[in-house]
Amino acid sequence: MATGMLHSHTLFVVLFTLIYLIKTILLLSDKDDLLEKFKKKTKVIEMIVSFGFLATGIYLMARLPEINMFLIIKIVLVLASIPLAVIGYKKKNKVLATFSFFLIIVAFGLARKSKEAKAHGTTIAVSGKEIFEEKCTLCHGSNGKLGMSGAKDLSVTALDHQNIVTIISEGKNTMASYKALLSPEQIDAVANYIESDLKGK
Template identity: 45%
Template sequence: MHNIVLAHRILVSLFLLQYVIKLVLLLTNKKEQLANYTKITKIPEMLVSVGFLVTGGWLLMQMPDVGKFMIIKLVCVFAAIPLAIVGFKKGNKGLAVLPVALILGAYGLAEMNTKAMSGGKVDTSSTKDPLEVGKIVYQNKNCLMCHGADGKSGVNGAKDLSITTLSLDQQKAIIKNGKTPMPGYNDLTDEQMNDLLQYIGSLRK
């Protein structure tokens, strides 16, 4: 799972790199070099594009629910493709620049979303039941998005919480500090942290 995330990132970077090279040639009016470069890199470019879309699609299918950031990201990526094709075909510099902005924006936004996932205090004053408090934290802090409601879904390379072999202290350290791509959660109260650990324990079958 983790490897697919890594492969996807590498493919997106390669895609952007070759795109920027072509863009620079277009912007500096090097028409001949652009034509040559496009010809030589045709096959690798196709492989990278397909790989980028396939790994992205595969990761998407692993998600228990597609959040609004993911939808924005998808719209940006799919809007970028026709713009890129038309931009280069017509030699329109403005259109050709737009896809880079869209893709960087889309991935930047997703990165910010990961950061945002850890933010915000959770209000658990509605209950004193440790498992209820734990569940509220688990849901509100988006643990669900990667680990799933049962702790088993390995989205973004997330470990299966129902079979974790880590001690409570080790789990606590990971939750506090995070472990890429999992964000760190250091704004939980001691009570919320302990109830969260108890809730994770209850996912064990």
């Protein structure tokens, strides 16, 4: 569900930026008639795209475990660019319109930075699923059944929560200990994920 939302959000952002880009180019090249025509033609589409862009953005933000600096700056930029763009295109003010387009592009760049920051662990993953996908699927597979290097099939494990936590913390045979890599909360979250999503499935 969340990844579907993320894809729709990206799609809306791309469409939004594209409409913006065309309008800015038309304005900058003094094609006023074309700009008016384009604005008229895309009015409804633009409304739908802007609404979708904001709605999916708000939905995704509400689900984030942690809000980082990049994200806050990005939102401020996007929110600032909207009134600037409205005034810029209405008054055919090239500086304002270009500036607001520039803000959107910077926001785009920040969205990427924020993703990179996440990938480098600046935001600590607390979702058991994420940790499992990242650290455990190599041997256990995403359904727990892969059995690489003798890994036990997690879908048929008979262990209770405490024993699962112990194996993840201390390791066993070829499976390494994770207590130096994961916090107790993270180990607990992965154990919960195994029990709720893999065991008996």
